[in-house]
Amino acid sequence: MAVSVDEVVPTGPVRDHTRPARRLGGRGRSVLEVALLTVLAVVMLFPALWMIETSIKENRDVYAIPAKFFDFKVTMDHFKDVFVASGGGRSALSVSFLNSVVVAGVSTVLATVLGVPAAWAYSRFGVKAKKDQLFFILSTRFMPPVVVVIPIFLMYRQVGLIDSKLGLILIYAAFNVPFTIWMMKGFVDEVPAEYEDAAMLDGYTRLQAFWRFTLPLLLPGIAATAVFALIFSWNEFVFAIFLTSSDDVRTAPPAIAGLIGGTTVDWGLVAAASVVFALPVLVFAYLVRKHLIAGVTLGAVRR
Amino acid sequence: MAGIEVTALHKRYPDGTVAVDHVDLSIGDGELFVMLGPSGCGKTTTLRAIAGLERQTTGDIRIGNTLVNDLPPAERDIAMVFQFYALYPHLRTRDNLAFPLRAEGLPKAEVRERVDEAARLMRLGPLLDRRPHRLSGGEQQRVALARALVRRPRAFLMDEPLTNLDAELRADMRTEIKHLQGELGTTMVYVTHDQVEAMSLGHRIAILNKGRVEQIGTPLEVYERPASLFCAAFIGSPPMNLIEVEVADGKLRSKSGLVLTPPPSLPRDRCLVAGVRPEALEVTEPGAERSVPARVVSAEWLGDEIIYVVDHGGQRDVRVRMPPTVRFAADAPVGLRHTGGPPPVYDASTEELVA
Ligand SMILES: Nc1ncnc2c1ncn2[C@@H]1O[C@H](COP(=O)(O)OP(=O)(O)OP(=O)(O)O)[C@@H](O)[C@H]1O
Ligand SMILES: [Mg+2]
Numbered sequence: 001m002a003v004s005v006d007e008v009v010p011t012g013p014v015r016d017h018t019r020p021a022r023r024l025g026g027r028g029r030s031v032l033e034v035a036l037l038t039v040l041a042v043v044m045l046f047p048a049l050w051m052i053e054t055s056i057k058e059n060r061d062v063y064a065i066p067a068k069f070f071d072f073k074v075t076m077d078h079f080k081d082v083f084v085a086s087g088g089g090r091s092a093l094s095v096s097f098l099n100s101v102v103v104a105g106v107s108t109v110l111a112t113v114l115g116v117p118a119a120w121a122y123s124r125f126g127v128k129a130k131k132d133q134l135f136f137i138l139s140t141r142f143m144p145p146v147v148v149v150i151p152i153f154l155m156y157r158q159v160g161l162i163d164s165k166l167g168l169i170l171i172y173a174a175f176n177v178p179f180t181i182w183m184m185k186g187f188v189d190e191v192p193a194e195y196e197d198a199a200m201l202d203g204y205t206r207l208q209a210f211w212r213f214t215l216p217l218l219l220p221g222i223a224a225t226a227v228f229a230l231i232f233s234w235n236e237f238v239f240a241i242f243l244t245s246s247d248d249v250r251t252a253p254p255a256i257a258g259l260i261g262g263t264t265v266d267w268g269l270v271a272a273a274s275v276v277f278a279l280p281v282l283v284f285a286y287l288v289r290k291h292l293i294a295g296v297t298l299g300a301v302r303r
Numbered sequence: 304m305a306g307i308e309v310t311a312l313h314k315r316y317p318d319g320t321v322a323v324d325h326v327d328l329s330i331g332d333g334e335l336f337v338m339l340g341p342s343g344c345g346k347t348t349t350l351r352a353i354a355g356l357e358r359q360t361t362g363d364i365r366i367g368n369t370l371v372n373d374l375p376p377a378e379r380d381i382a383m384v385f386q387f388y389a390l391y392p393h394l395r396t397r398d399n400l401a402f403p404l405r406a407e408g409l410p411k412a413e414v415r416e417r418v419d420e421a422a423r424l425m426r427l428g429p430l431l432d433r434r435p436h437r438l439s440g441g442e443q444q445r446v447a448l449a450r451a452l453v454r455r456p457r458a459f460l461m462d463e464p465l466t467n468l469d470a471e472l473r474a475d476m477r478t479e480i481k482h483l484q485g486e487l488g489t490t491m492v493y494v495t496h497d498q499v500e501a502m503s504l505g506h507r508i509a510i511l512n513k514g515r516v517e518q519i520g521t522p523l524e525v526y527e528r529p530a531s532l533f534c535a536a537f538i539g540s541p542p543m544n545l546i547e548v549e550v551a552d553g554k555l556r557s558k559s560g561l562v563l564t565p566p567p568s569l570p571r572d573r574c575l576v577a578g579v580r581p582e583a584l585e586v587t588e589p590g591a592e593r594s595v596p597a598r599v600v601s602a603e604w605l606g607d608e609i610i611y612v613v614d615h616g617g618q619r620d621v622r623v624r625m626p627p628t629v630r631f632a633a634d635a636p637v638g639l640r641h642t643g644g645p646p647p648v649y650d651a652s653t654e655e656l657v658a
Contacts (some may be wrong), residue, residue, distance in 0.1 A: 126317035128317060194387055194389035195389055197351075197356050198391075200375070201354060201377070201382060202403035203406035203407055204377060216393060217392065
C-alpha cells in the first residue's frame with residue numbers, strides 16, 4: 001500500500017511549486033510545470049527503465065562502461081533462464097514464482113472469505129462495543145509487520161509451520177483480514193440495508209438476502225479489495241525470508257534477492273526475474289488505479 | 304387479511320437508546336391506520352418490529368390471531384414499502400415484481416398473471432423492461448407499491464413512502480394509495496411525519512411522541528380534541544393557539560380578558576390552557592362587541608386565506624385565520640374575539656386534556 005501513497009502525494013508539492021510562477025504568465029508557468037514533472041518522471045521511471053534494459057542486454061553490455069543506453073544487442077536469454085534451469089527442466093526461480101502465485105492467491109481468497117462477511121456483520125448488526133472492536137482490528141496494522149517477525153518465527157517453529165507455504169498463507173491472510181474488513185465495511189455501508197430487509201420480507205433468510213442481493217452489489221468493492229490484498233502478499237519480503245528457507249517453498253521476492261550475493265551476480269537474470277515479478281503488480285495496479293487513491297483513506301471509499 | 308395487535312411494545316437498542324417506550328395499538332382488519340409523529344419518536348422502529356426486521360425488547364405483536372413475536376419476517380406474510388424504495392437495482396421492473404412470487408415458489412404462469420395484474424393496477428406497462436435507475440422517483444415508488452401488492456399479503460406496512468417525491472406527485476400518490484387500499488381492503492399501517500398526509504389518508508391516526516402513544520383517533524377527533532398539549536401543538540398548520548385561561552363565574556377568560564365559550568364542566572383550582580384553533584378566532588375592528596384590544600404583528604396572505612399574527616394584552620403571537628376579503632394593515636389596532644364552540648382545555652402541569 002505504501003506504493004499508492006508515494007504515487008499520490010507528489011502531485012501536491014509539484015503544483016505548489018508552480019504557484020509563484022503564475023506571475024511569469026501562462027506560458028512560463030506551464031513550461032516550469034512541464035519541466036518539474038519531467039524531472040519527477042525521469043527520477044521515478046529511470047530505475048524501472050534500467051531494469052528493463054538490463055534484462056534484455058547481453059552480459060558484456062550490462063557491464064559496459066560507459067553505459068550503453070541504446071546500441072546494444074537485444075537478447076531474451078535472461079528471460080529463458082528465469083524459467084528454464086541450465087541443465088533443462090524447471091528453474092528454481094520458476095518454482096518460486098509458482099509458490100508466489102499459490103501463496104498470494106490462497107491468502108487473498110482466505111482474507112476475502114473471512115473479511116467480507118465480517119465487514120457485512122459490522123456494518124449491519126448492533127455488535128457490542130463495535131467501535132472498540134473495529135479499532136482493535138485496525139490497530140493490528142499500526143505496527144510495521146517486521147516487529148512481530150521474531151515472535152511469529154518462534155511460534156511457527158513450535159507448531160511446525162516453519163518453511164511451509166501454509167505458514168506464509170496464514171500470516172498473509174492474518175495481515176489482510178483487518179484491511180479487508182475496513183475497506184469492505186466502507187463498501188457495505190454504501191449498500192442500503194433496505195435491500196436485505198425487503199428480501200427478508202419477500203421470503204428469504206438473512207443469509208440468502210446477503211448472498212443474493214448485497215453480495216452482487218459488493219462485487220466491484222470485493223475485486224478492488226482483493227487486488228490490494230493480492231499486491232500486499234505478492235510483494236511481501238520480510239516474512240517470506242524469515243519463515244522459509246527451502247527452494248520449493250520460497251516465494252519470488254526472497255528468491256530474487258537470493259540471486260544477489262554469490263561470488264558473481266548475474267544482473268541480467270536479476271533484472272529479468274524482477275521484470276517478470278513486477279508485471280502482475282503493474283497489471284493489477286492498473287485495474288484498481290481509481291481505488292488506489294481512495295484506498296489511501298482506509299474504508300472511506302466513495303464511488 | 305388481518306388486523307394487527309401491538310401490546311406494551313418496548314424497544315431498546317443495544318446502544319441503550321429507548322426508541323419505543325410503551326406502545327399499544329389495535330389495528331382493525333382492513334383499516335388504513337396512520338402513525339404520525341415528529342422525527343425520532345419511534346415510528347420506524349414500531350413498524351420494523353411489526354415486520355419482524357427488529358426484535359422488540361418486550362411486548363407482544365399479533366397479526367390476525369397469530370402471535371408473531373418469534374416469526375422471521377418471511378413468515379409474517381406482510382409487505383413493506385420503504386422510504387428509500389429498495390428496488391433491486393440489478394433487476395428489471397418485471398423481475399422486481401416477480402421476485403417475491405418466485406421466492407414463494409409459485410408456478411410461472413401464475414407469477415406472470417399476478418405481475419401483469421399489479422402492473423395494470425399501478426399503470427406500469429411501459430416501465431416493465433426498465434431497471435430502477437432508469438425510472439423517475441414517482442415511477443420507482445409505483446413499482447415499489449406494485450411489488451408490495453403482487454404478494455397479496457395480509458397487511459401493508461408503509462414507512463414514509465412519499466417523502467422523496469415533490470409536492471404535486473405526493474398528492475397524486477396519496478390519492479392513489481388511498482384508493483388502492485379501499486379497493487383491496489387490505490390492512491395498511493402507514494407511517495408519516497406529514498400531518499396533511501395523515502389527515503387525508505387515515506381512517507384512524509395514532510400520534511406518537513418519544514416512544515409513547517399520545518392519542519389515537521379519527522382525523523376529526525384528533526383535530527377537534529387533541530388529547531394532550533403535545534398533540535394540540537403538533538396537529539394543524541398554523542397550530543392551535545395555546546392560551547392560558549382561568550375560570551371566573553362560569554366563564555373561561557384569558558389574562559387579557561378574551562372570553563371563550565366554556566366547556567360544560569371545568570376543574571377550578573388548576574392552571575389551565577385552552578387550545579384555540581386559528582379559525583375559531585376573529586380579527587375585528589377595534590372596540591367591536593365581545594372583543595379585546597389587540598394589535599396586528601404580521602399578516603401572511605396565502606391567496607385563499609390570511610393568517611394574522613396578533614398580539615393582545617401580554618399574549619404574543621396568537622394566530623388567526625381570516626378570509627382574504629378582510630384586510631388589516633400590519634401594526635393596526637384591532638379587536639380579537641372568539642367565535643368557535645367550547646375549546647379543549649388542558650391542565651398546564653400534566654399537559655392532559657381535562658375538558
Ligand atoms: N439501530 C439503531 N440503534 C440505535 N438507536 C436507533 C437505531 N435506530 C433508531 N434508533 C433511535 O431510536 C429512535 C427512534 O428511531 P426511529 O427510526 O424509530 O424514529 P422515527 O420516528 O422513524 O423518525 P423519522 O421520522 O426521523 O424516521 C431515534 O432516537 C433513533 O436515533
Ligand atoms: Mg423513520
